[in-house]
Amino acid sequence: MQRIMKKNVLVTACLAAVMLLASCVKNEDYTVTRERDFAYVTTVNDIKCAATSNGYITGPEVKTLEQYQCYFVSYELGGADQNQIYNTTLFSNLSTTPIPQTAIKIMTPPATTPVATTELNVVLFSATGYVDDRWLFTYTTAEETALNTVVNFYYDADNQIDKEGNDVTHENKIIIDVQLVEGQEAAEGATDKALYAVGSLEQLRAIYPADFSASTSYSDGKKRANVLVQFRFKKHNVSTNEDETTYLGTWDMDGFSGEKVYYMTFVKN
Numbered sequence: 001m002q003r004i005m006k007k008n009v010l011v012t013a014c015l016a017a018v019m020l021l022a023s024c025v026k027n028e029d030y031t032v033t034r035e036r037d038f039a040y041v042t043t044v045n046d047i048k049c050a051a052t053s054n055g056y057i058t059g060p061e062v063k064t065l066e067q068y069q070c071y072f073v074s075y076e077l078g079g080a081d082q083n084q085i086y087n088t089t090l091f092s093n094l095s096t097t098p099i100p101q102t103a104i105k106i107m108t109p110p111a112t113t114p115v116a117t118t119e120l121n122v123v124l125f126s127a128t129g130y131v132d133d134r135w136l137f138t139y140t141t142a143e144e145t146a147l148n149t150v151v152n153f154y155y156d157a158d159n160q161i162d163k164e165g166n167d168v169t170h171e172n173k174i175i176i177d178v179q180l181v182e183g184q185e186a187a188e189g190a191t192d193k194a195l196y197a198v199g200s201l202e203q204l205r206a207i208y209p210a211d212f213s214a215s216t217s218y219s220d221g222k223k224r225a226n227v228l229v230q231f232r233f234k235k236h237n238v239s240t241n242e243d244e245t246t247y248l249g250t251w252d253m254d255g256f257s258g259e260k261v262y263y264m265t266f267v268k269n
Contacts, residue, residue, distance in 0.1 A: 032077040036094060038124060039073045040131040041065045045083045051131045055080075059088040069098035070134055070198045101134070101198040104153040104176065106207055115149050115180035116142035116236035120248060123196070127226070127265045133202035139180065139195055142236045150183035151197035155204060162230065163247045172211050172225055173251060174204065174264075178233040201264070210266035223268040228253070228261070 032054060039050035039057070049058040050065065050073070057075060065071060072094040078087040123136040137151065154177040160169045168175065178199075208227065215223040228251055235246035250259035 033075070033090075034077075035074050037073055037075070038136055039065075039071050040134050041067050041069055041071070042132065043067070044085060047083060047085055049085050051126075054086065056083075056085040057088045057091075058085050059091055061091040061093065062088060065093065066098055068132070070101060070131075070136070071095040071098060099136070099196050099198050100150070101200055102150060102152055103200040104155055104203055106155050106157075106203065108156045108158065109152075109154040109177045109179055112179070112181060114234055114243075115182060116243070117180050117233060118142050118236050118238065120178060120231065120233050120235070120246075122231070122248065122260065122262060125262065127263055129202075129205075133200065133205070133264065135199045135201055137178075137197050137199060139197065141180070141195075142238055148183045149180050149195065151199065152179045152181060153177070153199045153201065154179070155207075162251070163245075168251075170211065172227045174208060174227055174229050175247075176201070176229060176231050178231050180233075204264065205266065208266070210268075212266075212268045215268070225266045225268070226253075226263045227266055228263045230262070 034052070034054060037052045037054070039052045039062075041048070041050050041062070042056075043049070044056055047058055048063045048067070049056045050062050050071075052073070052075075054077060057077065059075075074090070074092045074094060075088040076090040078089060080086045117139055119138075119140040121138050123138050125131075125135040126133075139151065141149065155174065156177060157169070159177075160167060160173070160175050162168050162173070162175060176199075210225045210227050212223040212225050215225050217223055228249070230247050230249040230251070232245065232247050234243035236243050248260075249262045250257045252259065253261055
């Protein structure tokens with residue numbers, strides 16, 4: 001069964017996100033506080049703002065953040081203006097600098113030796129264009145200290161073979177290869193060996209031929225198709241000291257597998 005996400009909703013994709021992002025708390029004045037939230041800086045109706053789990057927020061401090069970048073922030077919300085953008089008080093940029101971000105490359109991944117990756121998880125994403133397809137990941141490496149790493153994402157149209165050996169090229173399914181490589185600057189957002197990175201996947205909407213044949217038109221006259229997404233990477237087995245091809249995500253929309261479902265909602269005008 002297809003599920004269409006509301007425009008202002010970030011999908012919490014794993015339990016780590018529940019621990020990472022504090023719960024909303026409303027007081028008697030109906031203000032909302034957030035001790036830690038993911039924010040993507042954008043512009044709506046000519047107003048610089050940030051897309052968060054509580055909708056769009058703005059304020060003097062928000063407007064100092066870098067456009068199209070992602071941060072961890074804390075804030076308290078006041079009332080929304082006519083554009084449904086909430087004004088913030090007590091705003092704080094917890095990241096200082098933007099969370100490292102890389103755009104997906106439409107190509108075969110290079111034959112390089114990646115940084116040994118012991119864990120890779122999707123923390124949160126939005127299936128719609130709410131955060132311009134910025135996906136937040138957390139990862140760990142086999143090193144004792146945090147490496148200077150860059151997380152790269154690739155869409156290889158010639159290698160859309162899933163873990164069962166099936167070619168899913170024309171099935172509204174996308175496999176994205178993820179590689180960690182050594183970078184020039186220290187990765188931001190480290191917690192012990194856990195690091196955060198943002199994958200910008202928006203280019204997929206321009207190049208992927210989603211199939212709308214099974215879709216019906218909505219009230220706005222547009223058709224929508226949910227395209228499932230899996231991430232493929234080399235997971236380092238510390239016990240054997242070998243890298244094993246691993247897939248993150250499932251094609252099972254019913255949830256029987258117990259794995260997380262990741263997808264992007266494509267829209268046909």
